[in-house]
Amino acid sequence: MDWECCWNKIEVTPEECPYIVEGEEELYTIHKRRVMEKCLECPRFVDDLRRMQESGAPLTDVLTYIISEFRDQRAQLHSMGSFLNSKARESKFLHELSLVLQTSLDLDEVLSVALTAITAGKGFGMNRAFLLMTDKERHCLKGYLGIGPSNYEEAWQIWQEIGQNGASLAAMAKNFLDNKLSTEKAKFNDILEKLSVSLDDHAHIFNRALRERTSILVIDAFHNPEVDSRLAHILGVDSFLVMPLISRNRRIGIIVADNCITHKQISPQDMQSLEIFAFPVAFALERASLYERVQEDVDKLTEANRKLKEQQELIVRMEKMALVGRITSSIAHSIRNPLLIIGGFARSLLKNIEASDPKREYLESIVNEAKQLEDVLDEVLNYSDSLYPVKDMWDVNHLVTGVCRELQGALEQHRVTISIELAPGLPMAYIDYKQIAFCIRTILGNSMENQTGGSAIRIISRLEGDDIVVDITDTGTEIPLEAREQLTTPFSAAQGLGSGVALPLCKTILDRHGLPFEMESAAEGGTRYIIRLPSRKEES
């Protein structure tokens, strides 16, 4: 019998077997493999087998059964091989994914990894994914993030980029986090808003998936009685997957994924793979959100500690001030009356004594010293007075001019020149005139004391935002930082640099006004003092 197929030939030519294609040339000479791989599928062989059967060859029927069984077994093997291959790929991908998720504590980073994994071709290959997170305060599932193309052109561009880059999942997720997260959030803002749903809407498919702890593959969404058709309209697809994210009984949220561009059917295998992936994602999301909360608590504690430290420092300072107040109150009477008597009688005697009398000089000394001591006492007692400022709207330029005029004589005596640069048209300041005048007088007095002969003080007023700034700079001895701090604490070790209580009193007064008192080294040497006065009344 002439056979149409070449199954009985050890070696064949390309003309004899047209089914051997490029790359399979070795089959021309390997007889056994050629029969198994080509002949069993060859239509000529089927014809030969039929002819053999018609000729009454007894084994032909059995051979047909064997061949048929062999084909089925081979198809099954092929299918199992494909399945194993896809599972191997999946395991490798899940391993890569879990490595990335394990190392991330940032919520947005975890989300980027999760949604990239769902939509990346090398991952689960879905076209688009949305994440909704459980918001316990508002008792709802809130649309948080979406990822994927919004049309075919964008999809094509994204897939081309992915194909060219061949980047790892971690790299793709990082790229998404760094460059696309905010735009994707904005891009899907509208859909995310519409997808949000109350946790009380028990019939909603999202809540059902969470409640039943199972993924739901929705098909024919526009006509499916179990699904609100509005959901299909929002997503614009008739098939999508709803996957709950649950970690240790906590409902973290859900992922909604679809193939809005390719419209490829979502298979049960796709669903199964995504379910395996859901647990580590839910766990990582929970961990990241807990970490975020812990971080917030740590920040709050740090801030609370800082405030506590400030309060402690303030209490120490206030205790010192209170001590000063108690001391001054108790000594006021004991010193004031004897001073009054000494100075008063000396003054009285002076009125009746001849100018040429040598005793006059002694009496004048007593009068002057008593007066000086009274002035110091007044300054100390001003502490008590500074406790309750009486505020009103005042012209700062007028105040500065007045204080400078008062000090004119003393400045000339110290051979200190003063230059005044006042900004015109300043708004009124809301201050206690007497107390702020005291502060400026004290600063000028302090500067004057620290000047070497022939130096200068510059006083400037200007507007900075809503603040009226009084800026005083002297060219005297530069006061070191430590000494500057001590100068604003009564009876401190830096007394030699000031009158002891006047500058601390300035600080107290400004503190009570809620204003900072800035002292710094002036650029040209000496010290710069800055007072910022409010031009507006504070809110009551």
Add this chain to the structure above:
Amino acid sequence: MAKILVVDDESNIRRLYSQELSEEGYLVVTAASATEAVAKLAESDFDLVVLDIKLKSESGLELLQKIVKEKHDMPVILCTAFSCYKDDFSAWLADGYVVKSSDPQELKDEIKRVLDKKRILRQRSNIP
């Protein structure tokens, strides 16, 4: 000639004020305590009282309240060692106040101001 009652528990201050105010042409009577002051106010008429806020074991402010209650047109000038008098509302009943000083000029000025004011008010209401 205006008649002034100076109330202070410190004898030297009484002497000093007495001397200084006499030189200014006032007739000065002194009292060392609130009790003595009340007695002297009952004995004769005064045009003004100069009162120390802090008297030994007595409060000048209580005396001030008594004077205002019983002799409501009697002007009182408070003398104080320190200016926290403002914290006590009862001090607001006084017609003037001065911080004690070895230079009595401020006290003299304040006395003049209060007496002038009293005189003008009397003229307006035609009180002789």
